[in-house]
Amino acid sequence: MALEHFFRRRRPQSQAGADLPELWTKCPACKETVYNKDLDANSWVCPRCGHHLRLDAQQRVGVLLDPGSFEQLSGRVFPADPLQFVDTESYPERLQRAQAKTGRPEAILTGRGRIEGVPVIAAVMDFAFSGGSMGSVVGEEIARAAEAAAEQGLPLVLVAASGGARMQESALSLMQMAKTTVALEGLHEKGLPYISLLSDPTTGGVTASFATIADVIIAEPGALIGFAGPRVIQQTIRQNLPEGFQRSEFLLEHGMLDDVVDRREQRAYLARLLRLLTRAPQAEVTG
Secondary structure, three states, X not given: OHHHHHHOOOOOOOOOOOOOOOOEEEOOXXXXXXXXXXXXXXXXXXXXXXXXXXXXXXXXXHHHOOOOOOEEOOOOOXXXXXXXXXXXXXXXXXXXXXXXXXXXXXXXXXXXXXXXXXXXXXXXXOOOXXXXXXXXXHHHHHHHHHHHHHHHOOOEEEEEEEOOEOHHHHHHHHHHHHHHHHHHHHHHHOOOOEEEEEEEEEXXXXXXXXXXXXXXXXXXOOOEEOOXXXXXXXXXXXXXXXXXXXXXXHHHHOOOOOEEXXXXXXHHHHHHHHHHHHOOOOOXXXX
16 A cells, blocks of 8 residues: 555646746647747748748737837727627627737737838737737727828838737727728828738738738738638639638739748848838948
């Protein structure tokens, strides 16, 4: 009896306050397990198969903008619950959980920064916040970013990542399609470029409004881009969809995009494009 007690397997005891970070990530495409530091050094692109993993807004800023150049503009507008929406839980409870998860009040991060020395206004959507859904605050922040770009004479670079309009705000979320479109028209009137980068996924009302009315529309490899889902479309038209339908390469082939750009090349690509569109000089490279 004593020996049985001695050799009995004991459950590991968790230490109070211990916080063990995730060190490895399994690629959802090739299933390869990759060390997170290697992924981070590779802009969160799988080194084995080239799959582009999803980024949160802060990671995206780090990939696209020059180090230390980002000055945040968003974060002073907070979502409300005018419809007092409740499904399996109340809308405020969902918002609190998303805010705790991402550390920001909404699914958008905007600010002023530089891309290889070229000053820009950047707006980055965060799919980690309630699927990047577009509510009233997202629309307001994008409109403010467009207005700031117009006032300061700067180009606007927007990164879309969204499941579409936010159902908990009903028609109020759909109104943001018109609101953002009107705000972006101010850039066109001043001859300022607006560049849209579509990441995985970009769907619903976001695709049907501000994400696809840019002067230049580029996308990441393999990104899902569309309005309705493939299953809904297939059931509606009663036809089988072609392979790769709604992926960025398919859309490029059919003229819906201007280019598909690997994430590791996006900063340099955007810098060249911005210098061409704004006639900005080549930034000096310092050692």
